Amino acid sequence: MSALSLNPLYRLQFEKAQDCYVLLFPEGMVKLNPSAAEILLQVDGNKDETAIVAALRAKFPDAPEDMDADIADFVAKATENNWITHG
Amino acid sequence: MAKPQPGPPLWLLAEVTYACPLHCPYCSNPTELGDKTDEIDTQTWLDTLSQARELGAVQLGFSGGEPLLRQDLEMMVKHASDLGFYTNLITSGIGLTEKRIKALKEAGLAHIQLSFQGASPDINDLVGQRKHSFAHKQKIARLVKQYDYPMVLNFCITATNIHEIQEILELATELNADFVELATVQYYGWAYLNRDELLPTKTQLEEAEAKVNAYRDAQTSGPKFIFVTPDYYETRPKACMNGWGSTFLTVTPDGTALPCHSARMLPLQFPNVKDTSLEKIWYGETDFAYFRGDDWMPSPCKTCEEKDKDFGGCRCQAYMLTGDMHKTDPVCDKSPNHHLIQAAIAKAGHSQKTLVYRDPKNAIPISIAETE
Numbered sequence: 001m002s003a004l005s006l007n008p009l010y011r012l013q014f015e016k017a018q019d020c021y022v023l024l025f026p027e028g029m030v031k032l033n034p035s036a037a038e039i040l041l042q043v044d045g046n047k048d049e050t051a052i053v054a055a056l057r058a059k060f061p062d063a064p065e066d067m068d069a070d071i072a073d074f075v076a077k078a079t080e081n082n083w084i085t086h087g
Numbered sequence: 088m089a090k091p092q093p094g095p096p097l098w099l100l101a102e103v104t105y106a107c108p109l110h111c112p113y114c115s116n117p118t119e120l121g122d123k124t125d126e127i128d129t130q131t132w133l134d135t136l137s138q139a140r141e142l143g144a145v146q147l148g149f150s151g152g153e154p155l156l157r158q159d160l161e162m163m164v165k166h167a168s169d170l171g172f173y174t175n176l177i178t179s180g181i182g183l184t185e186k187r188i189k190a191l192k193e194a195g196l197a198h199i200q201l202s203f204q205g206a207s208p209d210i211n212d213l214v215g216q217r218k219h220s221f222a223h224k225q226k227i228a229r230l231v232k233q234y235d236y237p238m239v240l241n242f243c244i245t246a247t248n249i250h251e252i253q254e255i256l257e258l259a260t261e262l263n264a265d266f267v268e269l270a271t272v273q274y275y276g277w278a279y280l281n282r283d284e285l286l287p288t289k290t291q292l293e294e295a296e297a298k299v300n301a302y303r304d305a306q307t308s309g310p311k312f313i314f315v316t317p318d319y320y321e322t323r324p325k326a327c328m329n330g331w332g333s334t335f336l337t338v339t340p341d342g343t344a345l346p347c348h349s350a351r352m353l354p355l356q357f358p359n360v361k362d363t364s365l366e367k368i369w370y371g372e373t374d375f376a377y378f379r380g381d382d383w384m385p386s387p388c389k390t391c392e393e394k395d396k397d398f399g400g401c402r403c404q405a406y407m408l409t410g411d412m413h414k415t416d417p418v419c420d421k422s423p424n425h426h427l428i429q430a431a432i433a434k435a436g437h438s439q440k441t442l443v444y445r446d447p448k449n450a451i452p453i454s455i456a457e458t459e
């Protein structure tokens with residue numbers, strides 16, 4: 001699998017006033033829920049999806065079994081939305 | 088009942104100057120342009136940006152007029168990006184040079200939106216009333232991408248250029264745009280004077296939309312096209328800015344704070360950043376809060392189950408068309424004034440008038456917009 005990167009059109013940042021991470025892009029904004037934010041924070045241009053899952057497992061050892069599937073779902077959705085690119 | 092307390096203003100539109108080198112017939116700026124000498128100074132802008140960020144604003148648009156005409160633009164952009172704003176420059180591209188593109192990048196500018204009037208020099212330069220601006224814009228668009236900015240191209244679609252839609256799609260692709268807004272003019276401000284000349288017919292719009300859809304379907308990469316139809320052909324109005332005073336805050340060149348860039352036409356007393364803090368403006372009880380909530384609503388909106396969706400529509404449109412800013416937006420087919428919209432549609436494609444260009448020198452005081 002190839003490494004995932006954030007599309008340079010988008011910017012990920014924490015917003016105090018909204019108490020959440022947001023994705024910013026030309027004239028728009030997406031509010032992220034906590035798990036989406038955790039996943040995107042791992043998207044650094046070096047890790048592939050397996051490595052991202054491993055990193056999140058290490059960070060959240062008590063996370064339920066189906067976390068892997070949730071991550072896969074989110075990655076698919078984020079790819080479709082063009083937020084992240086592969087390779 | 089008290090008005091609902093809003094969340095933070097997420098979007099700040101900083102209209103830093105009224106001055107503009109172009110004179111587009113569809114401009115939505117007020118027909119009575121402000122005076123350059125009323126413009127607020129650099130320090131007041133910097134303070135305003137800091138206050139807005141403190142309140143929670145995160146998207147910031149610099150517009151005008153032509154924002155590049157402010158020589159302190161780079162300084163404002165720098166301040167804003169240091170504060171953590173996502174900064175958007177909304178420009179005609181006139182006055183943009185490689186030097187400034189580079190300086191703005193260094194200042195932290197996140198995105199540039201370039202507006203085009205058409206896909207060929209004839210139409211573009213005719214509509215904008217300036218020779219050679221088309222070639223210049225193409226050059227600028229290439230530089231914007233060369234300096235790695237996300238780029239949005241905005242084509243204002245009217246009856247005069249709608250036949251060029253295919254060329255527009257191709258041009259945007261060739262210029263490597265990331266997003267392309269194909270926006271049919273909204274009839275506020277100056278554009279209202281030219282409504283009959285600018286409004287495309289329903290058939291023209293449907294043909295254009297079909298071409299956009301076909302082009303989109305055949306795309307595997309390239310720009311994302313967004314086609315915005317004028318609400319004249321809808322039976323429900325557009326929601327006013329996501330709800331009046333709920334998300335957006337505009338500050339005009341003279342410091343007036345508005346819930347939307349058009350709201351100045353309304354017979355209300357809006358507060359000014361020169362003497363009122365943004366916090367007071369946003370959360371206080373000035374006319375800025377006038378149309379928050381639904382206490383002001385007339386029938387049929389008052390009892391309508393869709394009122395949370397469109398908030399009764401656009402106050403400015405209601406005001407321009409009916410003379411009463413409290414009325415239901417005539418775009419709604421439940422409005423007793425809906426016939427006014429139908430009359431405008433019937434006239435589309437039949438106008439004999441020539442376009443009125445916005446030239447400050449012969450500014451025509453047709454003030455549908457003004458009441459004082």
Ligand code: SF4
Binds near residue numbers: 387391392394
């Ligand atoms: S009646 Fe008013 S609230 Fe209902 S749909 Fe029409 S404009 Fe919206």
Ligand code: SF4
Binds near residue numbers: 404
């Ligand atoms: S009512 Fe006025 S303030 Fe609201 S969207 Fe319409 S033009 Fe803007």
